[in-house]
Amino acid sequence: MTTPVPASPDASACPYSKVAAEFNPFIDPYLGQPYEFLSRARAEEPVFYSPEIDYYVVTKFDDIRKVFRNTRSFSAEIALEPLMPLWESSIQKVIEAGYIPGPVLVNEDEPIHMQRRKRIGGRFDAHRIEELEPRIRKIVTDYLDRFVRRGHADLVDDYVWEIPALVIFMFMGVPDEEASLVKQFAARRTLFTWGRPTESEQNQLVEEVGTYWKYCVQHVTRLKQNPGDDFMSDVIRAAEEDPELFDDVYLYNTMLNFLFAGHETTTNASGNAFRTLLENREAWDQLCADPSLIPNAVEEILRYQSSVIAWRRRATEETTIGGVTVPEGANVLLVLGSGNHDEAVFENADAFDIHRDDAYKHLSFGFGTHMCMGASLARLEMRVILEELTRRLPHARLVPNQRFAYSPNTSFRGPEHVLIEWDPAENPMPEDRP
């Protein structure tokens, strides 16, 4: 672990500020309501050192962008490292599980990162992603069909828990009957990498991540023997043509991490969309009346309730962020969700406004060379998910007095359940009525 260094040079009496002392991303109030704290942090101490997690926490939009831009002083290598150091017993279990964590775009630095990204990124181009719309709409419709006549549903469990997984399976060349298995792997992986498990929890998580790894190795092996028209087969072909650029461990890690990146984020983003829109009924009603408002509403949801609320970098040299000296080797937590609520950039930033014309400037997909490769896919999925829901269940309401729970981790944020109810006899589509 890096030696803690006080964030504020004049904090002599107590090494850590009040802001730092209050920061605990794993429990309430931050876990349920991070934005009040983040607003105070931006005003009082926009960059602070958190002894709780041994990270410099960066909360202002401009500072976050500067860190993303400065690829010389800030490395992405930390992106997938477990937030908390592994226990000795867990390291042993990682070895036993045969899991070999390695580079995979998101945790690579230049120049190799861009060489690889350019080599394999073609299938993520926006116009190729658009071609997937009919298949995505079919998946979305199938899920809605299952509960539209029921009169109550959990929009996470019943609707968006599996849809983004099925989409990414199609994209990666993996059979879709294993969606729920991979969803479980992914939820456990979030806690393993971005949570704060106890020793026994970590040991258990390592075993499960080990099973997920074996699953990925199996599918890469299958696709090597029988490549198809999918992203993973593209990477396998690139590896055959260019073995210097990609080895087998790279392929396995790509499978594991792209499967993860492709759905956990989008399930959470959709959950945030439902909660936010149904709590802001006027906005919901406007989308039901005019679906052409949905694409901008998606941007505003990503800004207002970021599903990746924080991302990480490591300082490669002593440097300053927002006037605070950050030593070489320090860990840096960029709170994207806080940048998205920065009044210096977004007018009336704490208000949810689906008509906001600069919502797209949000940092929820990162910024710079590593900016999310799946952004077009995520936007398309969220649009179709909302188009179908607003069209078929415009009269749905949140079940009153429900408590929204969030997974205790620093980075991935979305409600675990969103319960709704409606009268199926009033469904607007006659074929949807009981």
Ligand code: HEM
């Ligand atoms: C709402 C959904 C999503 C959000 C909020 C999101 C957010 C992010 C963020 C914050 C980063 C890190 C950027 C950085 O380091 O600067 C990232 C990278 C990445 N995301 Fe996403 N993501 C989403 C959906 C997806 C999907 C559907 C995929 C499809 C596989 C995907 C694939 C990737 C990849 C491959 C990278 C690494 C790119 C690179 O390092 O060059 N993401 N994403």
